[in-house]
Amino acid sequence: MFKGILIEKNNDHYSVSIRSLEDSELPEGDVTIDVSYSTLNYKDGLAITGKSPVVRRFPMVPGIDLVGTVTQSDSERFVVGDQVLLNGFGVGENHWGGLAEKARLNSDWLLKLPTGLSAKQAMAIGTAGYTAMLSVIALERHGITPEKGDVLVTGANGGVGSFAIKLLSKLGYRVIASTGRPEEGEYLKALGAAEIINRNTLSEAGRPMGKERWIAAVDSVGSHTLANICAGLKYGGIVTACGLAQGMDFPASVAPFILRGVTLAGIDSVYRPIADREEAWARLANLLTDADLGSIGTEIGLDKVLTTAEDLIAGKIRGRIMVNLQH
Incomplete structure (x- = not known):
C-alpha cells in the first residue's frame, strides 16, 4: 500500500x-x-x-x-x-x-x-525551471546577448518567471519583471530583477505597435499581455511563449512581425526530445546553486x-x- x-x-x-x-x-x-x-x-x-x-x-x-x-x-x-x-x-x-x-x-x-543535483534540488527546479531554461536557450540561439538590451519576464512571481529572472540575471542580462503583486518587489530584486513594472500596463488591449522597449521576453501569461509584449519588442527581438495564465487567446497584429522582424517562439516542455531535456538540465545543474x-x-x-x-x-x-x- x-x-x-x-x-x-x-x-x-x-x-x-x-x-x-x-x-x-x-x-x-x-x-x-x-x-x-x-x-x-x-x-x-x-x-x-x-x-x-x-x-x-x-x-x-x-x-x-x-x-x-x-x-x-x-x-x-x-x-x-x-x-x-x-x-x-x-x-x-x-x-x-x-x-x-x-x-x-x-x-x-x-x-x-544530473550530477550535482540532489532529489530535492531537482524538484525545486522542476518543470518550471526546466521550462525557463528552454526559454533562455531559445533566446541565446536567436542571438540575444546581454548588450543587446533588456529582457522582460512576465508572471514574475510564478515558478517559470522566478527561474527566468534568476537564470537571465546570472547570465548577465538586465531583467524587467512584470508582476501583479508589487509587494513582492524585494523578492524579485533578490532574484536579479533590475526593474519592476505592474502587469496592468500589459494586460489590457493595446496598440498594434508601441515604443521599442525590450529585445526579448519570456512570457507565461498569454492573451493581451503577449500581444503587448510583441508590440514593444525591438527590431529583431524575440519572445518565448510558455504559458497561458491570462488566457489562450492571442489578440495581436501582424505589424511587429512584418515591420520589426520579431519572432514568437513557442516553448513546449511536455513532449520535448530527450536531447533537449538533457541539455537544459545540464545547464541548470551548472548554473544554479543551493542558495x-x-x-x-x-x-x-x-x-x-x-x-x-x-x-x-x-x-x-x-x-x-x-x-x-x-x-
Missing part, C-alpha cells in the same frame, strides 16, 4: 482525495519508482481544483514532475537504485503522475538525475497539497512548491 492523491470523476461529479492505493493499481510501464519528491505546478493546480479539463483519463494521480529511486526495471537504460527524474510526457494528465509515493512509468520518459534554489522553493507534505493548490490558482503562491513524498 502507498499514499497518493487521486482524482476521480463519476458522471459530472469531480472529486479529489488523499487515498491509500495498492501496487496492483499502478498503470503500465517498464520502470517502477519510489517517489521522493514531486511538485505542485499551475497545471497540477488546475487538475486538482478542476478549474480546467487538464485530466484526460480517470482515475488519475496528478503531478507532472517527480524524482525518485528505481525499485524495479525492465528497461536496459535503468537499473534498480538509479536516481531518475521526469517532467511532462502527459504524466498527471493521461498517465498517473508524481503526487503519490510510488509511480510506474515508461523508461523513454525518464532522465537520470538560488532556497530562495525560490517552499516544501510541503502530501497532506498540504489540496489546500495549497487552491492558493496557487488564486495567485497567492510565489516561486516553487516542492512536495516531499517521504515526509
Whole structure:
C-alpha cells in the first residue's frame, strides 16, 4: 500500500482525495519508482481544483514532475537504485503522475538525475525551471546577448518567471519583471530583477505597435499581455511563449512581425526530445546553486497539497512548491 492523491470523476461529479492505493493499481510501464519528491505546478493546480479539463483519463494521480529511486526495471537504460527524474510526457494528465509515493512509468520518459543535483534540488527546479531554461536557450540561439538590451519576464512571481529572472540575471542580462503583486518587489530584486513594472500596463488591449522597449521576453501569461509584449519588442527581438495564465487567446497584429522582424517562439516542455531535456538540465545543474534554489522553493507534505493548490490558482503562491513524498 502507498499514499497518493487521486482524482476521480463519476458522471459530472469531480472529486479529489488523499487515498491509500495498492501496487496492483499502478498503470503500465517498464520502470517502477519510489517517489521522493514531486511538485505542485499551475497545471497540477488546475487538475486538482478542476478549474480546467487538464485530466484526460480517470482515475488519475496528478503531478507532472517527480524524482525518485528505481525499485524495479525492465528497461536496459535503468537499473534498480538509479536516481531518475521526469517532467511532462502527459504524466498527471493521461498517465498517473508524481503526487503519490510510488509511480510506474515508461523508461523513454525518464532522465537520470544530473550530477550535482540532489532529489530535492531537482524538484525545486522542476518543470518550471526546466521550462525557463528552454526559454533562455531559445533566446541565446536567436542571438540575444546581454548588450543587446533588456529582457522582460512576465508572471514574475510564478515558478517559470522566478527561474527566468534568476537564470537571465546570472547570465548577465538586465531583467524587467512584470508582476501583479508589487509587494513582492524585494523578492524579485533578490532574484536579479533590475526593474519592476505592474502587469496592468500589459494586460489590457493595446496598440498594434508601441515604443521599442525590450529585445526579448519570456512570457507565461498569454492573451493581451503577449500581444503587448510583441508590440514593444525591438527590431529583431524575440519572445518565448510558455504559458497561458491570462488566457489562450492571442489578440495581436501582424505589424511587429512584418515591420520589426520579431519572432514568437513557442516553448513546449511536455513532449520535448530527450536531447533537449538533457541539455537544459545540464545547464541548470551548472548554473544554479543551493542558495538560488532556497530562495525560490517552499516544501510541503502530501497532506498540504489540496489546500495549497487552491492558493496557487488564486495567485497567492510565489516561486516553487516542492512536495516531499517521504515526509
